């Protein structure tokens with residue numbers, strides 16, 4: 059049962075589930091295949107321990123971070139997730155206002171149900187980045203990039219873990235293929251029609267090079283999992299990487315995102331910031347990822363649960379909880395800022 063008042067980011071899930079149609083709850087919660095990776099993302103944080111430092115006189119910690127697409131007041135960004143109007147009538151407008159209030163970045167999904175320009179108009183103070191699936195029709199990809207630029211987005215987050223759609227049994231079981239009447243992927247309007255998103259196995263590094271020539275916006279590749287790809291990315295003009303397994307929704311049995319992080323950080327060698335998402339539910343999770351070298355983390359489902367539970371206010375609450383948890387955990391670790399974290403403060407425990 060849903061608790062009367064959700065007190066933790068995780069508790070918002072029960073409140074959201076009570077309000078969502080079952081097929082929409084399953085769309086948001088579910089993942090690929092046996093959902094091994096969905097479970098692994100959260101479980102991996104549970105196997106990591108934090109070893110605090112003491113007596114450092116660090117004072118009240120700062121939680122802000124500087125990123126390729128600007129500064130954020132907290133190291134927890136809003137990951138790109140599709141279809142926010144399934145969770146709340148205001149959809150991505152509500153999410154953007156909450157992100158602006160928290161002083162953090164919202165990565166607007168290409169599959170948003172409010173056009174990116176309208177998201178920006180609804181939350182002029184928000185720092186927005188735009189998530190892009192490169193479309194094989196590069197002329198249309200350029201249209202999308204121009205829409206993101208016109209909306210004032212400060213970075214492009216190019217999702218590269220989706221040459222095809224993941225195997226989603228929960229969606230198949232419900233027959234959930236389409237948005238309800240009156241909702242659409244508004245960024246994909248092309249004349250009188252709305253294009254479907256093409257997930258194409260033809261996309262390659264050449265497309266990243268074309269994109270690099272197309273825009274001056276920083277490009278962050280999302281979904282790099284293998285250190286060899288992290289090294290390759292450095293030769294293609296990217297400004298950052300976002301280590302992610304898409305919240306376990308693409309290839310099942312990919313390792314937990316936080317377990318992929320150290321090798322990618324080592325491969326990149328400080329050349330560009332490395333962000334991560336997947337399974338972040340507590341301030342202590344944020345510290346673990348950042349101690350292992352992440353420049354920031356992002357949260358997907360917790361934001362959706364806040365939105366479905368209580369609209370803009372719910373997202374504000376989830377982000378506020380995470381920010382204050384990060385601050386408290388930094389204090390308890392003897393850190394004046396996230397820069398005081400280092401890999402020596404994280405241990406792998408068997409549990």
Ligand code: FNR
Nearest residue numbers: 086137138139140167217304305336337357358359
């Ligand atoms: C996603 N994710 C995602 N990623 C992306 O690049 N474009 C998208 O449109 C979406 N859509 C989407 C919908 C839903 C319902 C979920 C749950 C996720 C993946 C997302 O950006 C992120 O990688 C994960 O959500 C992170 O894991 P957690 O925080 O949900 O555990």
